[in-house]
């Protein structure tokens with residue numbers, strides 16, 4: 001039964017939403033996660049992180065669940081820039097010094113399962129938050145549409161984790177206050193049985209494009225490209241054709257994909273824009289892409305989602321848990337500044353890559 005009162009309602013149940021539900025559950029009586037997607041949908045967005053990400057997963061108490069997804073750890077990568085090739089080994093500071101990529105079809109359900117294992121977390125899926133109710137200057141609840149019926153739900157805290165196109169953030173009036181349009185089109189597909197090492201990644205930076213192969217499961221690799229819009233325009237073809245050409249011509253990825261098997265369709269996104277919205281207001285909070293969207297070209301979206309979830313959890317812990325009276329007023333103030341300070345470097349690196357720059361043809 002969805003209708004009624006919940007301490008926390010989380011809209012969106014992928015990386016940011018499932019992580020926030022897990023992290024907030026110990027401080028709440030009940031948590032409802034509402035996710036619009038189908039359990040079986042293919043999600044052409046990657047999830048990659050490095051040592052910093054491993055430390056965040058650990059801080060959130062989720063590292064074990066993430067490692068159980070079975071993705072190999074990578075301890076170095078080959079970097080090809082034009083025709084120069086260099087090998088990099090990651091400094092071994094501690095047991096967390098590796099990179100990892102987990103397909104979203106594996107990671108997101110695992111995170112949602114572990115959130116549900118808290119006992120006080122309920123998942124409604126597929127279901128959608130279609131409206132937000134406010135009273136006395138603060139959010140009081142939402143309308144959830146499931147199976148063609150609308151349910152009125154009240155809550156002490158609404159967490160929006162419904163992705164970069166969050167209409168609910170618009171409904172709240174959480175307008176983006178920093179926006180950087182991106183010239184990159186990101187595409188990816190999964191492959192099996194590539195004759196590549198399972199403990200190393202590969203990055204190739206060529207004029208107007210970046211190609212990456214990274215192990216992401218037993219005998220499985222994610223092959224992705226970021227292509228500058230100008231390169232696509234100059235090539236006169238469809239981005240999918242350019243993806244095929246870039247990967248086929250690459251001296252490392254080309255021979256591998258020729259003998260391997262493509263096991264997913266090709267998918268991705270273009271015409272994106274990086275944006276920051278305020279992280280919180282009276283009775284609401286934004287986590288993940290909904291509040292802070294970094295262009296995928298730097299592969300830091302996962303980190304941004306985890307940082308926001310951790311900041312929110314720490315504030316809720318500090319104020320002693322989630323309760324309607326406590327969350328009134330200014331108790332969630334200052335989260336935006338905290339998040340922006342922690343992610344400033346990630347923003348700058350991604351924004352620099354999105355600046356209009358001449359692309360050699």
Ligand SMILES: Cc1cc2nc3c(=O)[nH]c(=O)nc-3n(C[C@H](O)[C@H](O)[C@H](O)COP(=O)(O)OP(=O)(O)OC[C@H]3O[C@@H](n4cnc5c(N)ncnc54)[C@H](O)[C@@H]3O)c2cc1C
Nearest residue numbers: 012015016036045046048129162163288289296299301302
């Ligand atoms: C092509 C591509 C490649 C990428 N590569 C990387 C990478 O290598 N590394 C990395 O870290 N990041 C990468 N990213 C970024 C990363 O995927 C995102 O940062 C991350 O998915 C954000 O997670 P999220 O949970 O905030 O949002 P999402 O993953 O977008 O999930 C939002 C969820 O909310 C649901 N939803 C939407 N509206 C509603 C509603 N009204 N009610 C209820 N539910 C709703 C959606 O159905 C969805 O399930 C990539 C992105 C793209 C597009």
